[in-house]
Amino acid sequence: MTRLVLCAGTSRTAEIDGISAAGATTDLMVHTPSADAEILTYGRPVRAPVVPVSPSGCPTPAAVTRAVAAELGVETTVVDAGLAEPTGAPTVTVGARPGDDIREPDPVPSAPGAFAAARQFGRSLPDDEIFLAETVPGGTTTALGVLTALGEADVLGDRTVSSSLPENPLSLKREVVAAGLSASSLSPGAAADEPQVALRRMGDPALAVVAGLAAGALETDTAVTLAGGTQLVAAAACLRHDGYEGPLSLATTAFIDADPTVDLDRAAGDLDLDVTVTDPGFSDDHPGMAAYNAGEAKEGVGMGGALALADRAELPMETVRSRFRTVYDRLLDAAPEQAVPEQ
C-alpha cells in the first residue's frame, strides 16, 4: 500500500517581506499549512479561515494533490510539523514546534526531538511505500539554508532553490541565509555530515520531520519517494549527510524542471537521486492552471508525487485536470472573499 504523508509546519522566515507567495498576504500565510492539511483531507478548508492562494490568486498545489489522492484512493496522513494555527485535519504529533526566522540564533530547537520522533514513526508505518510531502511557507529559503550549512549550496546548480514566486527573490534568500549562518556562527559546510545541526540552525520543522520520517522508513525497507521540489532535494541531502547510501527517489513537477534557477540533473547526480518529472498539461484557459504555467507555486503539498502516482496508475492527465477543476471551484465557493486577494 502507498501512503502520502504531508509534513505541515511553519517558519517565521516566511514573514520576511517578499520571500514567499504561499498565501495572499504575509498575515494569512501562517494559516496556509493548516488549510493545506484540510484541503488534502477534506477537499476544502474546514477550520482554517483562508483558502491558500498567492497574491495573484494562484491556488495552492494542495488542490492538485487532493484531486489525485481522492481519485486514486491514496491514503493520506498529515503530521503536525510545527503548525502555528489550528487545523481541522487530523494530525500526528511528533513534538515539532513552529520554527523561528533563521536569522535568529536557534530557530528550530524542536528539530532534534521531532526528527527522532518522526524517525520512530517512520519505522512503525505499516506501508510498502510512502510519498513524503511538505507545506511550509518560506521553505525554499530554509532549504537553501540547510543546503548551505551542509556544504551543498551548489547541488542544484550555481543559482539553486526554486520559488513559489515567478521571479525568484534569490538575492534576498542569499542575504537571509548569510545572516542566518552568521547568527548561528556557522560557515558554509560547517554542518556537513551533521544534518540535525543544519536543520536546527538553518532549517524549518517540516524539513526536520520529512528527513526523520524518511530515515525511519528507509531503515525498515519502506520505499520512500520524496514528493516535491528543492525542499525535498534538501531532505535528500540531509539523508545522504546522515550516511544513507541506498536508493532514493524524488518526484516533482514539470514546473520545477522548467525553472531556470534549478538544475535537477545536477542534484540527481550529486545526491544519487532517481528523479521523476510529471507534467499535468495545464492549459492557459483556466485561471488556476494559467497561474502555474506562468511560473507561480510550481510545487508543494506533494503535487509532483501525486502526479507521478496518477501517471503510474495510468490515470489520464485529462482526468487529473478535470478533478483539479472541481476542487478549485469548491475552494472558490468555500471562501469567495479570499479567492481574489485584496492587494
Added chain:
Amino acid sequence: MTRLVLCAGTSRTAEIDGISAAGATTDLMVHTPSADAEILTYGRPVRAPVVPVSPSGCPTPAAVTRAVAAELGVETTVVDAGLAEPTGAPTVTVGARPGDDIREPDPVPSAPGAFAAARQFGRSLPDDEIFLAETVPGGTTTALGVLTALGEADVLGDRTVSSSLPENPLSLKREVVAAGLSASSLSPGAAADEPQVALRRMGDPALAVVAGLAAGALETDTAVTLAGGTQLVAAAACLRHDGYEGPLSLATTAFIDADPTVDLDRAAGDLDLDVTVTDPGFSDDHPGMAAYNAGEAKEGVGMGGALALADRAELPMETVRSRFRTVYDRLLDAAPEQAVPEQ
C-alpha cells in the same frame, strides 16, 4: 460521502478495580484508546505499546470496524477526546483533556470547551453523513453517570447500561455513580436539560466530544448515526436534553441487543431513536469471535455502525468475518506477548 469519526479519550473512572474489560490489565487500559485509534487508521498498533484485549484475550472491537472500513473504503477520522497516552494515529484537536474519576468533584473541566469546539468542527465537516463512535474505557459507567444526572437512568430499563465484561458489575457502577453525584452535590435528574453540566460532572471527555460533534453536524443537516451501545444512548439523551427534536439514529451490535441488562426498545421509544441492530454471525470456532459470543466487549469503536454500513453496502457478513480474521491475526502478530495477558 460517509465518514466514521472516532472520539478517543480516557477517564480515570476506568481505574476502579473491576469496572472495565477494555484492556488486559488496569495499567494497560490507559493505552487502549490510543491503540484503537491506530488499529482503525493503520490496521494495527503503531506507537501504542499494547494490543487491546480483555483479561480473557477478547480483541478490541476496533478490529471489526477496521475490517469493514478498509473493505468499504469508508473515510475515518479520529478526534483526540482526552487521550492520556501518545498515539501514532492522526487526531483532530478539540481541547479535550483526560477525564478524572467521576467520584472527584469536577472530573471533566475540559468538557464545555471540548463540546463547543467539537460542535464547531461538526458544523464544518463536508460530509453528507457521519457515524460517531467512541473508545473510552470505563465509558459505560460514565454513561450511567450522565444518564442519572439527566434524570434518564431508567431509559435503558430498570437495570441500564451495558458492560465490556460478561458479568456486568452493575452494583459497583451504581455505587460509583452515587459517590460521583455526592461529590458533585447533584441529585438524580439535577442536570436535566443541562447536558453540559451532566457531561462535566458525571461524564467523560469522549462522551462530551461525541455529543458536541453530533450537535454541530445536525445543525448543518449532516445525517448523524450514533454508532455504539449504551454510551451512544447517553449521547442521544444529551442531544434530547440540549433541545434537539429531529431524527436520530443509533446503530449497534446484536451483542448489545442480546444483553439482558439493556432494554434498547425502551431507549428507542423514550429518546425517539431509530435503532439498527446488526449481527455479524460470529462463530464459536474462532477465539476472537467466541469471546464476543460469550458476551465480552459487545460493542465499541463504532463496531455496530460499521456492521450497519456493511449491511447497507450488501457486503456479506462472511466477508466481514473473513476480514476480521485477517486483522485479528495481524494484531496477534503485532504483539504476541500481549495477546495472552498475564493478569
